[in-house]
Amino acid sequence: MPGPQAGIHGWGAYIPIYRLPLSEIARTWGWHPEQYKGLAVEEKAVAGPDEDATTMGYEAARNAIARAQIKPSEIQAVFFGTESKPYAVKPSATIIAEALGITPLTMASDLEFACRAASEGMRALSGMASSGLIKYGLVIGSDTAQANPGDVLEFTAASGAAAFVIGPTSGAAAIIEDSVTFVTDTPDFWRRAQEPYPLHGEGFTGEPAYFYHIKNAVKTLFDKSGLRPTDFKYAIFHQPNGKFPLKVGQDLGFTMEQLKDGLVTPMIGNTYNASALMGFAKVLDKAKPGDRILLAPFGSGAGSDAYSIVVTDAVEAKKPLAPTVDQYLARKVTIDYSAYSKNRGIIYVIK
């Protein structure tokens, strides 16, 4: 039985201009030059010195609202998913809502669930829109992912944002026809409240966390909806590196043809809350009416959502209304490790 349905009215992405080659990280920290080759990532996107998760989320949201072709004041809920909040206490959602003209008659909050907080926001908004509590809601996934300098996580922890306007099914570019969520308590990755960098539970990151939760979410969606891999034109998974999304996709019965267009991590690294959602934005940039899309974000701690989404005729007119993911991917300036250190505040400055 499909659940209540909602529509995706606008989508938008943002990638900062700076790229750090992973060879710079290997050179700086004395890793073997081949150390990162297994990740299938060559360079990562790095936010500039005046950027953070809030500013990146603002730009992705502006693109999404423009594609939704609505007034910002029609948005009645703003959910901001991140694990790199500029403030521990003070919502980013209100800053973005104010800067975009959404305030004051809106819900607004920041959500935390490692890399899948924004996906939880998307699922919550689809319920709120389909129930009639709100007409339109804005969900933003944005991260300036942190990694301890010298830790293997540093190779992939990148910066980027994606945003979506969720609303009624009528007039939408795509319909969320069904979705499920699968969560458990899993110690794969965490960051304590006062710590600047996360830790990972080495034995837990792959099979018991990423693969277990995504596979169960997707299989539950298949059981519930009767859908099979061949029913989908595209399949998009969370992308901690370039390899995991291909492995989980192939294990679930998807082909390279279905998987390749939703990949962004091989070009820019893992943008955490924006990872799978930016892949989804990239697919919407090229999808055709009638295409069915499987979307499965994942967050440590751990959980995964699986969505079945069908593209409508309205998608075509919305595509040219904002820059595409490919345009942001092409706009890049290579930096060295010292510029990256300054941009990301990993040089300790004595005051």
Add this chain to the structure above:
Amino acid sequence: MSMDLSISRHWRRKYSIYRLQAARCKACGRVHYPPRPACPYCGSRDLELVELPKHGKLVSFTKVYAVPEGARAQSPVYVGLVDLGATKVVAELTDITDQTQPKEGMEVEAVLRRTRVDGEAGLIYYALKFRPAIGVPDV
């Protein structure tokens, strides 16, 4: 420009700083940014608040090395005079690199960025800055 900030000053001006809110004189039609209570040209006090477009042309710019406290990570700061049609505004420029140097006449667009940070514990001040345009729409 937003070099001289305090919590209350930034909050009072947030619509100008976040959304380019300006005031249009209903008597002579001139647009003033930031908004003023009276028109400095004709003296009229009959002004209405308007939002300026977030796209314009760079008229001129300068490069500032003597940055205020809290902006060292962003140094050098580029400050531009941007023609938005209805009026011109002075604002910081961003995403300026060796490969993306500012040029007079360049198309620019306003995006939200950090302008200053008050130490490790204080407020983060956000403001619109202009960068070489890539076509991010107004909303």
